[in-house]
Amino acid sequence: MFVIQSRDKETRARTGSLKTPHGEIPTPIFIPVGTAGTVKGIMQKDLQEDINAKIILGNTYHLYLRPGIDVLKAAGGLHRFMSWERPILTDSGGYQIFSLTGNRKLTNDGAIFRSHIDGSKHVFTPENVIDIQRIIGADIMMAFDECTPFPCDYRYAKKSVGLTHHWLDRAVERFHETDPLWISEQFLFPIVQGSTFDDLRKISAEKAASMEMAGNAIGGLSVGEPAEEMYRIIEIVNEILPSDKPRYLMGVGTPVNILESIERGIDMFDCVLPTRNGRNGMLFTNEGTINIRNKKWINDFSPLDPDGPSSVSLNYSKAYLRHLVISGEILGAQIASIHNLAFYLKLVGEARKKIEEGNFKRWKDSMTKKLSERL
């Protein structure tokens, strides 16, 4: 299902193709976040045609609460429910539960939590999180994990990794006992945890690798630790995670984070940054980031981004987008989100091309400089 297509000679970067029931995914790839069955503000057709998304992410926690598992089951899975025919990856719910501080309790068995919507009580276990993802019908599922905060004391982190590994065994068991409901095959990725502690990360990476799943994920990063810490952990973990399987870095990150992580052998990324920051008027471009609210754009009628990752980048001007964002118009969020996601997809596509051409490292070094600029 995963084939490495080329390897960079100077770095750990590689290109590949991940075959899923809903289509092939070229890697490295960025996965737009479609929290509750919608990538916020973006029509599925634009996601497919203008942004060129190859796969999107759904949040198990959000989908479980709304529309709920009964509806998703009656619909025949999330793909049909949301009219999306390309692959979907679902996260484990671990990160959302971690964010519900004060409204959740972890036990050996699982997590008891209260809905952020109506306060109702629910339980996630490694087993029912697999069952839920079977109903959702994601091409790629995640094992239920505990995401630790940053900073995190060593004792807690160690105990937490133990819990995540216990849950992982149970998740894999349930995975093997059950079958997909709507498609021929679903992959399950374990999630490596261990905070910023090298030894815990090593143990966790070895545990994940030992499960012999179709791919592996790295969680618990980009939660507040310095970027250099994150890169170091990625290097340690990627030494251990099998090289012939896709590696997915969860919830990361800025364009620079993504290039640095590709260099270290990561294949898959997701992040809310392009859409969330887009809604606030921040645009990513090859020349750096733009705060479109800035007065300097008031009479700038040039295209949002002449490099044109999407049609909106060329069709709309900075002055127009500034007006929309300042006026609180929905269209501002739509345009910025489409541009930013298309930029991310173009960036990973470029990285792929540079790796194939054998000049990734030089390109990456020049790009990370430019991407850090503020225009």
Add this chain to the structure above:
Amino acid sequence: MFVIQSRDKETRARTGSLKTPHGEIPTPIFIPVGTAGTVKGIMQKDLQEDINAKIILGNTYHLYLRPGIDVLKAAGGLHRFMSWERPILTDSGGYQIFSLTGNRKLTNDGAIFRSHIDGSKHVFTPENVIDIQRIIGADIMMAFDECTPFPCDYRYAKKSVGLTHHWLDRAVERFHETDPLWISEQFLFPIVQGSTFDDLRKISAEKAASMEMAGNAIGGLSVGEPAEEMYRIIEIVNEILPSDKPRYLMGVGTPVNILESIERGIDMFDCVLPTRNGRNGMLFTNEGTINIRNKKWINDFSPLDPDGPSSVSLNYSKAYLRHLVISGEILGAQIASIHNLAFYLKLVGEARKKIEEGNFKRWKDSMTKKLSERL
């Protein structure tokens, strides 16, 4: 510029074509409202391709405040600013000023008002409202008027009509003294006022007709009066407004209002109903209106509207839209707005076809029954 193409034998309904610098508009037509340079939540390309909008409306009041006249002038007009190549009609600002109760003062000279955004003080006069619309570059401009509330006592309504007519003379004078900035020609439509008083409406219609402009508008309706009052006023006014010029009923209305008004000789409509109600989860269909929040749609995976006025009507299900609207997802507003506007455009297109075929009356009678249903 306006050519009548066919007249219904049983009613006052007619079809025509209005030629503007940005293209021909088939009538009867519905004009989506693009308040501040955007039809809320809808990309220009979807407006053009999926909704098939032939012309959109901009609000002079809103555009004057934001982005402001300096920006619109620097942009070369609203068309360029918002990347919209089809015709634009701008209203006079009269209705918005009327809505600023307590924050505006009318004098013989014009209106002094406070911005709803920052409380800053501004003046609209018949002259500067023409100047502003010259800068906006609307294909069709409106003369500054006073919109009276409902109910309105006769004395006030009479005085108000006098003021609107005084302003109309000055607007027309300014119109003749000035030239378009960006296009070959701009039309100016007078607005007939007079509340629900037959004699005032007659006087106002005669005044409007006497200006010999390219078309005429009827304002001050759909402000709370019963629909039957509105239809009666339309009949009275349309007896007087020249039959060979387009008649534009401002701010109206429901699908039934529109069919009833077409029957009475109206050619053009605008209204926020399809977008505003869409954002709240109300859908218009040929079989009646749908409140998508209703629990009955929770497991209804059939298309929003099998009659398919737009691609979203066929591609998305009722259950999915219900989920989006209930979850407060932007995409819900987008889908419902596109569907509703496409429905309105299809409805006036159907009316046009029926008038041409000579069976408008029967069709309209059966449609108004169905359109009044609640599904």
